[in-house]
Amino acid sequence: MRLGVLDIGSNTVHLLVADVSPGGRPLATTSQRTVLRLMRYLAPDGSITEEGVAALVAAVTEARAVAASERVDELLATATSAVREAKNGPEVIALIEAALGEPLQVLGGETEARYTFLAVRRWFGWAAGQILLFDIGGGSLEIAAGPDELPEAAASVPLGAGRMTIQFLPDDPPGEAAVEKLREHARATLAPVAASFGTLARPDHVVGSSKAIRSLAKLVGYPVPGWSGIERMLLPRASLSSWIPRLARIPASARQELPGITPDRTFQIVAGAVVLHEAMRALDVDELEVSPWALREGVLLRYIESLSWSAPAA
Numbered sequence: 001m002r003l004g005v006l007d008i009g010s011n012t013v014h015l016l017v018a019d020v021s022p023g024g025r026p027l028a029t030t031s032q033r034t035v036l037r038l039m040r041y042l043a044p045d046g047s048i049t050e051e052g053v054a055a056l057v058a059a060v061t062e063a064r065a066v067a068a069s070e071r072v073d074e075l076l077a078t079a080t081s082a083v084r085e086a087k088n089g090p091e092v093i094a095l096i097e098a099a100l101g102e103p104l105q106v107l108g109g110e111t112e113a114r115y116t117f118l119a120v121r122r123w124f125g126w127a128a129g130q131i132l133l134f135d136i137g138g139g140s141l142e143i144a145a146g147p148d149e150l151p152e153a154a155a156s157v158p159l160g161a162g163r164m165t166i167q168f169l170p171d172d173p174p175g176e177a178a179v180e181k182l183r184e185h186a187r188a189t190l191a192p193v194a195a196s197f198g199t200l201a202r203p204d205h206v207v208g209s210s211k212a213i214r215s216l217a218k219l220v221g222y223p224v225p226g227w228s229g230i231e232r233m234l235l236p237r238a239s240l241s242s243w244i245p246r247l248a249r250i251p252a253s254a255r256q257e258l259p260g261i262t263p264d265r266t267f268q269i270v271a272g273a274v275v276l277h278e279a280m281r282a283l284d285v286d287e288l289e290v291s292p293w294a295l296r297e298g299v300l301l302r303y304i305e306s307l308s309w310s311a312p313a314a
Contacts, residue, residue: 003303003304005075009081010081010163011035011036011264012036012264013033016031020304038052039166046086060099074303075102076105077096077100077105079107081139081140081163082162083096108156110156112137113135114150116144119209120207121149123293130205131206132283136212138162139163140160143193143279145197165268168181168182172251187278194282206280211262213276214292216240217234220242234288244277247269
C-alpha cells in the first residue's frame with residue numbers, strides 16, 4: 001500500500017510518501033516540503049499569528065492535494081512542538097484538521113523522541129548495540145538512548161534551532177557575546193538531562209538525525225564507507241567547535257554559500273550548531289554519525305507494525 005506521513009514541524013510542513021509491503025523497507029516515492037519557520041509567527045503571548053495560521057493551513061492544504069495526486073491510501077498527519085506549545089494551539093489544530101479532513105496526531109516531546117529512535121534503530125540494526133540519539137528541530141531538542149527499539153530514556157528540551165535563534169541570536173550576524181549567552185543557557189538546560197543519561201550504558205553508536213544535523217555534517221564532517229556502498233557522514237565535536245565562531249561572524253545571506261547550508265536553514269544554523277555542540281559536550285560525545293531516517297520514518301514504521309497483514313494467497 002502507499003502511505004503518506006505529513007510532519008507539521010516548527011520549520012517545515014513536510015510530506016513523505018512511501019510504498020510499503022510486509023517485511024520490506026519503506027520505499028520513498030515523493031518528498032514535498034514547504035518552509036514556514038513558524039517561530040517567526042509567534043506573537044508575544046505565545047500564540048501563532050493570523051498570518052502564520054494562514055500560511056500553515058495553506059501548506060497543509062497543498063500537501064493534502066499532493067497526497068491525493070500520489071494516490072496515497074492512508075495519510076498520517078503529525079504536529080510537533082510549535083503547534084503543541086502555541087497558546088492558541090487548540091484553535092490551530094482545529095483549522096489544520098479541517099484542511100486535512102481527518103484528525104491530527106499532536107506528538108509530545110518524548111513521543112517524538114521515541115518515534116525517531118525507532119527509525120534510527122531500524123536504520124542501524126540490532127548490531128549497533130547501545131545507541132545515543134540527538135535530534136534538533138526548530139522548537140526542541142530530543143535525546144534518546146537504549147539497546148532496543150524502545151529507548152531506555154527519552155527527553156525533550158526546548159532548545160530547538162528556531163526557538164534559540166529568536167530568543168538569543170536575533171541579530172544578523174549574532175556576534176560572540178550572544179553566542180556565549182546561548183551556550184550558557186544550553187548548558188544549564190542540558191545539565192539535568194546529562195545527569196539522567198549519564199547513568200546509562202556507554203553508547204556503542206552516537207547518532208544525529210534531523211535536517212540541521214545533516215547540514216552541519218556536510219559543513220564540518222567527513223564521509224566514510226557505509227553498508228552496501230551507502231556513504232556515511234561523521235561529525236566531530238572539535239570541528240563543530242572550530243566552525244561556530246566563523247558561522248557567527250558570517251551574515252545569513254552568505255552562509256547559504258557554504259557546503260550543506262540551505263536557504264531555509266541559514267538563519268538557524270548558528271543556534272543549531274551551538275546546541276548540538278553543547279549536547280555532545282554534556283554527554284561526553286566526541287563524534288556522531290548521521291542517520292538519514294528520523295521522525296517521519298519512525299511514524300511510518302510504527303504504523304506499518306500496527307497493520308494486520310494477511311497471508312498471501314496460496
